[in-house]
Amino acid sequence: MTANKNTKKSPFPGMDPYLEQHWGDVHTSLMVYIRNQINVQLPDELQARVEESTAIQIEDEARRVVFPDVRIVEDQPYQPSGDEGVALVTETIRTAKPIIIKMEIETRTQRTVEIVDISSNDRVVTAIEVLSPGNKIGYESRLAYKRKRAAYIESGVNLVEIDLVRDGDHIAAIPLPLIPKQYWDDYITCVQRATKPCQFELYPMPLRQPIPDISIPLRRTDKDVLLQIQVLIDQCYQDGRYWRTDYSLTLRPRLSELDAAWADTLLANLPEGQA
Numbered sequence: 683m684t685a686n687k688n689t690k691k692s693p694f695p696g697m698d699p700y701l702e703q704h705w706g707d708v709h710t711s712l713m714v715y716i717r718n719q720i721n722v723q724l725p726d727e728l729q730a731r732v733e734e735s736t737a738i739q740i741e742d743e744a745r746r747v748v749f750p751d752v753r754i755v756e757d758q759p760y761q762p763s764g765d766e767g768v769a770l771v772t773e774t775i776r777t778a779k780p781i782i783i784k785m786e787i788e789t790r791t792q793r794t795v796e797i798v799d800i801s802s803n804d805r806v807v808t809a810i811e812v813l814s815p816g817n818k819i820g821y822e823s824r825l826a827y828k829r830k831r832a833a834y835i836e837s838g839v840n841l842v843e844i845d846l847v848r849d850g851d852h853i854a855a856i857p858l859p860l861i862p863k864q865y866w867d868d869y870i871t872c873v874q875r876a877t878k879p880c881q882f883e884l885y886p887m888p889l890r891q892p893i894p895d896i897s898i899p900l901r902r903t904d905k906d907v908l909l910q911i912q913v914l915i916d917q918c919y920q921d922g923r924y925w926r927t928d929y930s931l932t933l934r935p936r937l938s939e940l941d942a943a944w945a946d947t948l949l950a951n952l953p954e955g956q957a
Contacts, residue, residue, distance in 0.1 A: 690920045693929070693952055696893045697869050697915060699937065699945075700927050702847050705814060708918050712812055713793045715914040720797065720810075720898065723907040727801040728900060733794050792816070797900065807900055808840040810909075818850025831855060840899040841874045844911065846887070848935050856882040867938055871911075875899045889941050 692698040701708050713732050720730040795810040811817075817827040834841050835855075843854045846869050852858045854872040861870070861884060869887035873896065887893050893915060897906040919925070929949045937945060 690925055691916060692919045692924070693948055694889070694945075696887060696889060696891050696912065697846050698919060698924070698927075699848065699889065699933055700929065700931075701915070701918065701924060702849065703931075703934070704922070704924070705847060707922055709812060709814055710793070711918045711921060712914055713795055715917055716795050716810060716812070716909065719914065720795070720907055720909065724797065724900070725904060727799055728797055728807060728904075729800050730795055730797045733796045734792070797898075799901065806834070806837070806839050808842065808898060809834050810842040810898070811844065813843060813845045813847060813853065815847055815849045818845075818847070818853045824851075824853060827853060835874065835876075835879055838876045840876050841872075842896065842898060842909075843872045843874075844896075845870050845872075846911075846915075856884055867941075869893070871896050873897070873899065877902060889937070890944060 692701075717730045717732050724730065792814075793812075795812075796806050797808040797810075798804045799807050811831075816823055818824065831841060831843075841855065845854055848867075848869075852866075854870060855874050856872045858866065860882070865884075865886040865888075868889065871885040871887065873883035873885070875881065875883075876899075883897075885894055885896055893912040896909040896911060898909050899906055929952075936942065
């Protein structure tokens, strides 16, 4: 089922799970849209910026190799020359021909929206992380993200974690056992205020509902600003021309049985010419 070019809105009321298949593109747009939406609400002394950092990613789980790219190639074994003073004991001893494994460590750009106080040497007030599979999959990648998060919290920065991808394990600051079980399979946002580091504000984002607005904390003397994520996801859908999406394709990862049945009914009822 392929949506025609005149359709500008996703058939899903909230997050479109098919957007997860193109997360690199969606994530890049979403960070810019978040920055723009927040900047128009900020006091004069504050500014939202998309900050970039480069991280080496090493995929350590067999179920999904992302980084590094490991190639197994055959090469000529080392053969000592007579000038090196190394003699073979007997002619029957054969030098083993090893398999040479070459590892290519690649890097990826990670983006965070930081709200900084330009009147205070660009002190970071709030960090907004839109999580990606690279944050959630693999021991080293998860550890690197947790260290980055800890650095924000230890520096007295408000932290907002938006998780709109189902791939990978739970990584948001709020421990999974503290989340009501009925929300375990949902998209979520977790807000951790610098003034209350042991308290979490959880925004469940069920697949079948529109994404709720999020209150973004600033300085202690400032009122929260509102982040309307649904508007931005809809904008990603339109600007990225994702109305061309083929909804007959199998999702990876799959939806739960109940959500899959609901999605099938939803897509089956698309207006003629859109499905």
